[in-house]
Amino acid sequence: MMENEANAKPATSTSRFSRLLNAIFPRMPDFYGLLDDQSALAVRATAELVAFMETGDEVRAREVRRLEHEGDKLKARNIDLLHRSFSTPFDREDIHRAITAIDDGLNYAKTTVREMEILEVEPDARMLEMARFLHQGATALQSGFGKLKSGPSEAERDADAVRKAERRAEKAYRRAIAELFDPQQYARDLAERCKEPGEDLGLLLEPMDRVACGAVVQGLSFVLEALKRREVYRHLSNASDHMAHAGDILHDIVVKSG
Structure with missing residues (x-):
């Protein structure tokens, strides 16, 4: 009995000492895991x-928006933990930059679908192409952050893959813009979709005769459609830019770790 009591005292003392140490030097959060969580969410949203x-499908658009809101919560959590952390496993500023860049990419994914809803723009082949490159970049980014803890040198290939995906998205953006302002391409698209150019615009031109009114409506419809789609293409391009920026930060972390 006495022996058990004697053994218990050092344990209590050790426990108090541990609590004191934790109060002075709080346990460092798993920033590797936090960034992996955030990039994994970017993969889901871009998918x-x-x-x-x-x-x-509007259900998919709503899911993009929902995941972006979830991403805002992750960003707030990660930044709060960063601010309260006594120490970090790698550069504190790089962690903050990575948290922000991943969230920025998510924001542009959300605003892309919001712009399409507001402007009543339907998806097209170029939007799909750019979205796929964005998803490739997000997937490579998650792979890279997932390797930081165990094998940072291997994450460099993933950082390069993120940047390559952005360059491909940028090329797709340029092709999209070139096609967008091609009247013949616009006419082909209308024919494929069996649609008439902006019937509502005719209401603005009622004093004109029918032939002249039709010609003006076609011209205005072409310009308006081009401007609306250009906004969507730019959002997708910006999303890829932010994903590539996160890839650059991943590269910086790898270099500093070496």
Whole structure:
């Protein structure tokens, strides 16, 4: 009995000492895991974006928006933990930059579907192509952050893959813009979709005779459609830019770790 009591005292003392140490030097959060959580969410959101571009399904668009809101919560959590952390496994500023860049990419994925809803723009082949490159970049980014803890040198290939995906998205963006302002391409698209150019615009031109009114409506419809789609293409391009920026930060972390 006495022996057991004697053994218990050092344990209590050790426990108090541990609590004191934890109060002075709080346990460091798992920033590797936190960034992996955030990039994994970006993978899910961009996968939903690709599915929306493939189908035009509003359910997919809502899921992109929901995941972006979830991403805002992750960002707030991660930044709060960073601010309260006594120490970090790698550069504190790089962690903050990575948290912000991943969230920025998610924001542009959400605003892409919001712009399409507001402007009543349907998905097209170029939007799908750019969304797929964005998803490729997000997937490579998660792979890279997932390797930081155990094998940071291997994450460099993933950082390069993120940047390559962005360059491909940028090329797709340029092709999309070139096609967008091609009247013949616009006419082919109308024919494929069996649609008439902006019937509502005719109401603005009622004083004109029918032939002149039709010609002006076709011209205005072409310009308006081009401007609306250009906004969507730019959102997708910006999303890829932010994903590539996160890839650059991953590269910086790898270099500093070496």
